[in-house]
Amino acid sequence: MPARIFPTPQDAEAAFYEALERVDLELMMAVWSEDEEIVCVHPGGKRLCGQDQVRDSWRQIFAGGARARIHVTQQVAISGSIVAVHSVHENFYVPGERKPLQVVVATNVYLRTAAGWRMIAHHGSPAPGSAEPPPETPKILH
Amino acid sequence: MPARIFPTPQDAEAAFYEALERVDLELMMAVWSEDEEIVCVHPGGKRLCGQDQVRDSWRQIFAGGARARIHVTQQVAISGSIVAVHSVHENFYVPGERKPLQVVVATNVYLRTAAGWRMIAHHGSPAPGSAEPPPETPKILH
Numbered sequence: 226m227p228a229r230i231f232p233t234p235q236d237a238e239a240a241f242y243e244a245l246e247r248v249d250l251e252l253m254m255a256v257w258s259e260d261e262e263i264v265c266v267h268p269g270g271k272r273l274c275g276q277d278q279v280r281d282s283w284r285q286i287f288a289g290g291a292r293a294r295i296h297v298t299q300q301v302a303i304s305g306s307i308v309a310v311h312s313v314h315e316n317f318y319v320p321g322e323r324k325p326l327q328v329v330v331a332t333n334v335y336l337r338t339a340a341g342w343r344m345i346a347h348h349g350s351p352a353p354g355s356a357e358p359p360p361e362t363p364k365i366l367h
Numbered sequence: 368m369p370a371r372i373f374p375t376p377q378d379a380e381a382a383f384y385e386a387l388e389r390v391d392l393e394l395m396m397a398v399w400s401e402d403e404e405i406v407c408v409h410p411g412g413k414r415l416c417g418q419d420q421v422r423d424s425w426r427q428i429f430a431g432g433a434r435a436r437i438h439v440t441q442q443v444a445i446s447g448s449i450v451a452v453h454s455v456h457e458n459f460y461v462p463g464e465r466k467p468l469q470v471v472v473a474t475n476v477y478l479r480t481a482a483g484w485r486m487i488a489h490h491g492s493p494a495p496g497s498a499e500p501p502p503e504t505p506k507i508l509h
Binding site: 351 | 404410441474487493495
């Protein structure tokens with residue numbers, strides 16, 4: 226199966242959260258740049274660098290098997306022709322619940338590569354308090 | 368006094384941590400891009416956007432008056448001609464103590480502007496555990 230190409234940073238971001246919802250390791254790693262210069266910080270976690278550490282971390286997370294719906298809100302996008310920085314709130318919902326189980330603040334950085342846009346950095350941390358304001362329309366500043 | 372110009376992302380980063388050590392709000396804000404498209408997440412904090420929120424947060428932090436020495440280690444730098452992403456460990460030392468009081472994992476994003484390199488995003492989160500390995504030589508991948 227040919228690798229997926231993401232024509233925009235937004236496409237890469239959509240695939241990132243699709244992979245997270247589906248606990249799909251291959252799709253997740255297709256989102257990341259194939260270079261070794263990738264950095265990932267999971268909420269409360271240590272800094273991970275390079276393909277091996279990043280893949281292993283997602284493998285462990287996905288092996289846990291927990292599935293959630295993720296609603297991405299409050300996006301601030303700083304978009305250039307080569308690099309895009311997206312700041313988002315990730316709202317994790319357990320099926321049947323109306324309030325998010327967890328809200329994570331994430332900084333996602335994408336790079337335009339020869340194979341389309343790929344993630345080069347993801348930094349997530351728990352948002353303080355769980356009582357989040359209602360989801361907003363995505364906010365695009367650039 | 369003319370605004371400081373940072374010829375490289377590394378210069379901007381050095382000034383960022385200098386401002387933090389000196390609790391110097393003007394220097395801190397001289398490091399940040401003057402655009403509204405700036406994003407800052409302090410460790411354990413919510414996502415802040417724009418000049419006003421970012422400046423206010425640093426003003427509050429600096430008003431606390433706590434001073435620490437900061438030793439930046441384990442840098443991974445992904446550097447392009449327009450944007451640079453630095454992942455670092457910030458080791459906060461209280462004078463006289465040999466072990467860091469706090470270790471923060473930070474993702475710093477810099478943009479080359481007409482006025483030199485400026486910070487556009489800072490995301491910090493507490494590193495898990497305080498028993499950190501000894502500082503390494505900075506690791507530059509690009």
